[in-house]
Amino acid sequence: SFFFICIYFHIGRGMYYGSFMFKETWNIGVILLFLVMATAFVGYVLPWGQMSFWGATVITNLLSAAPYIGTSLVQWIWGGFSVDNATLTRFFTFHFILPFIIAGVSMLHLLFLHQTGSSNPTGLNSNPDKVPFHTYFSYKDALGFIILLAALTLLSSFTPNLLGDP
Structure with a gap:
């Protein structure tokens, strides 16, 4: 979607201007990317058609590759031993709650951005004509x-x- 295109342009701009040097701001941005992707994924599952059912099955099964906790994590996400109605309820809940978490993490991202200052590729002083x-x-x-x-x-x-x- 256009939203993800804008996010990828934002990431590309950050990489071009070297914003990854500000580690806290960059890492919070990466966390934001994962949260937005998770929100999009659980929203994709909500219509509960064949594509969304099998998408949920395949993508959540990828987490089972995590050592020690993978199987338990997948069963917790599913709400049982397979993708079922409990999974749909959990995904609906995640789809509702994650945007609020994204809003909070975005504020944290902006806080770190204002503390470190945004990247200045020209190196010129930008203070003289600022409007409050x-x-x-x-x-x-x-x-x-x-x-x-x-x-x-x-x-x-x-x-x-x-x-x-x-």
Whole structure:
């Protein structure tokens, strides 16, 4: 999807500019990538068709290769000894909870980014003409949010058929 394309461009930009030198920020970014991939995977399983059933079976069985804990981990994820309704319930729960975890880890990622500073490939001082975030950008973002909310409210109130199935 387009979201993953943007993530891969973000990773590529980080590799190009040497952002991997900031180890904490980079490692948290890698954790974020795995969390997003896990969320996409459990979301893929939710329609519970043949492809998603066998996708869940094959991908979760890959974890059984982990020494000592692999089999127990797979049985915990499945909620039994095979992919079943308990697996679907667990994947739905993971699909609901993981975005909140991703939001928290993203905030941690930004915190580390602000502590270390983002990569500066030109090496020039970027301080002279900075605009403070609060007041200018806060009000600008709030205005954009209000306009978007008003547009969606008007659409759903006066022309609800435009937002439904054809």
